[in-house]
Amino acid sequence: DTAVSQTPKYLVTQMGNDKSIKCEQNLGHDTMYWYKQDSKKFLKIMFSYNNKELIINETVPNRFSPKSPDKAHLNLHINSLELGDSAVYFCASSQEAIAGGFGTQYFGPGTRLLVL
């Protein structure tokens, strides 16, 4: 069973379009994340949701909007796509910190977005 899944795996689109990436986790975790990885492999956190509540909202253009319909899903919608949005987007999930504990993050396989 896939723990964290993302769709689509590849996304090629034109500048100015609107697109969504979906993420689902079946681990029962209560926190989910979106990361952007650039061509040099640098990972940057974009958003984090805990129990459907936005926890981390990094300096990301407001063209990017996360939506969490329930604890198991965190989707990413991108409006007016730009060339610079081309990257690999990773979803991750974790069971959040309890006293003395830290949740390991489990990553999805990534969505490779290419904006032409």
Place this chain on the structure above:
Amino acid sequence: GDSVTQMEGPVTLSEEAFLTINCTYTATGYPSLFWYVQYPGEGLQLLLKATKADDKGSNKGFEATYRKETTSFHLEKGSVQVSDSAVYFCALSNRGSTLGRLYFGRGTQLTVWP
């Protein structure tokens, strides 16, 4: 603020060579430290972790020891294989930071030749 610095790659080794990838961190308090690995075309996977000073994390022949005195968590493997070719990320998570946030280093590309 919290941050991780890891050695820049790429690192190229022959099979059975010894591997060290350096990682140092800056954090207040007592962070947990992680190494994640990303194989080509895949997402990140946890390789090993350590949650307190002097802990040693180990997995698949890789080891890293949490050294608070030198604020380091260097990754080592005694004999690398071609299948170890991947990008390795050092990361930390801190109780004092935003819930669950991981701070990643920039990644080190490892290529192992037969």
